[in-house]
Amino acid sequence: MNLLLTSAGRRGYLVNYFKEALGDEGEVHVANSLNSTAMMYGDKSVITPLIYDENYIPFLKTYCQVNHIEAIIPLFDIDLQILTNSIKEFNEIGVNVIVSSKEIINICNDKWETYKFLISYDFQTPKTFLEISDALNAIEQGNMKFPLIVKPRWGMGSISIFEADNLNELEVLFEKAxxxxRDSYLSYESNLDNQLSVIIQEKLSGQEYGLDIINDLNGKYMNTIVKKKCSMRSGETDIAETLKDEALELVGKSLAALTKHIGNLDVDAFVVDGVSYILEMNARFGGGYPFSHYAGVNLPKAIVSWLKKEKVDPAILKAKIGVIGYKDIQIIGDEAVSVMKKS
Known part of the structure; x- marks a missing residue:
């Protein structure tokens, strides 16, 4: 069984997780639109056209056929939208695409749609607005106060996320965002509604958590892993601890039933005065997954087993409680790459 991880970026750890899951039963191929560290870890790697290039999907289809790829696992939000629209094309050549439905990808990628989805099912979530006037009206009515968060409606990580302490800052930062x-890779999706490409959001003050909500490849709920975010850096979790939290686990189970997502649903949550709020959802492996993996969860192994129509031991999707993980930074050079290729 050969797998292809697309838009892998710097997620070399995920490449290794899938290589370990496959063992000697197949290869992990890694694709990206430019050279990246994750490509150094793959059994084979390839530079693709840009995601929005008209040749992107034809290129991937040809690559899959030539290299006997059985499944594609996209790792980047924008890639999810392109590939979910092309599932049928890949299925016709015998390739599975491990991605959720168009509707769920749109809900997760578009933070305004995320907000509407959450409030429609009575989940707690920060008050969110598309217009400055609507945010100011909420402040005047006493439903919200400064500081407010300004960020892209379609976006990920910490790109163009600002905190406005007053009206003047709100207006300036709204335009800056x-x-x-317009000057970033977010421009394509934002062009779907260019005039409403920025959201204004209530700032929550509480403890932040990350959830890995796991469904199988048929959208059946498996488990929710809860992690307390102990330290953050540039929108990514630096230190986290796995916890047992029944309230957040229930939130995860409810979201899984509603979305019927495929694989992992990465969710950011806050607990404020004992109330659980959902901030964002990403229908993919998130930056917090390594903390779950370190605590004993092995979703890559489960995915490989599901693809092979094998039964999965529920124990591999459960985390040990109280495990603290720390992210590290390392430099990778040619010498290290040669060692990795031989191992």
Whole structure:
């Protein structure tokens, strides 16, 4: 069984997780639109056209056929939208695409749609607005107060996320976010509604958590792993601890039933005065997954087993409680790459 991880970026750890899951039963191929560290870990790697290039899907289809790829696992939000629209094309050539439905990808990628989805099912979530006037009206009515968060409607990580302490800052940062979006890779999705490409959001003050909500390849709920975010850096979790939290686990189970997502649903949550709020959802492996893996969860192994139509031991999708993980930074050079290729 050969697998292809697309838009892998710097997630070399995921490449290794899938290589370990496959063992000597197949290869892990890694694709990206430019050279990246994750490509150094793959059994084979390839530079693809840009995601929005008209040749992107034809290139991947040809690559899959030539290299006998059985499944594609996209790792980047924008890639999810392109590939979910092409599931049928890949299925016709015998390739599975491990991605959720168009509807769920749209809900997760578009933070305004995320907000509407959550409030429609009575989940707690920060108050969110598309217009400055609507945010100011909420403040005047006493439903919200400064500081407010300004960020891209379509976006990920910490790109163009600002905190406004007053009206003047709100107006300036709102326009700056629009400019930043136009000059970044976020411009394509934002062009779907260019005038409403920025959201204004209530700032929550509480403990932040990350959830890995796991469904099988048929959208059946498996488990929710809860991690307390102990330290953050540039929108990514630096230190986290696995916890037992029945309230957040229930949130995970409810979201899984509603979305019927495929694989992992990465969710950011806050607990404020004992109330659980959902901030964002990402229908993919998130930056917090390594903490779950370190605590004993092995979703890559489960995915490989599901693809092979094998039964999965529920124990491999459960985390040990109280495990603290720390992210590290390392430099990878040619010498290290040669060692990795031989191992």
């Amino acid at each position: 629009k400019t930043d979006i």
